[in-house]
Amino acid sequence: MNLKELILKIRNRFSPHEELRDEAVLGFLRVLEKVREEEAPCSEIFARLDEYVENELHGQDTARLMPLVKEHLDMCSDCCEEYEALLEVLEKTDEK
Ligand SMILES: [Zn+2]
16 A cells, blocks of 8 residues: 555545544554655565565575565564564474
């Protein structure tokens, strides 16, 4: 989802006469900040996390194969947690 779509989507959630509550505005700002900070949105990284972990477990050079994912994991704690959890699960699966 690009930024323009995101803004339209959020705007459409409020009728024109409805006053924006502080909470809603703050939430909106937080989303914008997140989009600006990250090169790739978390949803995109999540979608490729399986592939990334598989590659890593097979000894592939993931930093070279999927640099965007690697970069994102380095700066996004949410995705990094997800990645570590996935890695742990797959490592255990491989042991069997
Ligand atoms: Zn993320």
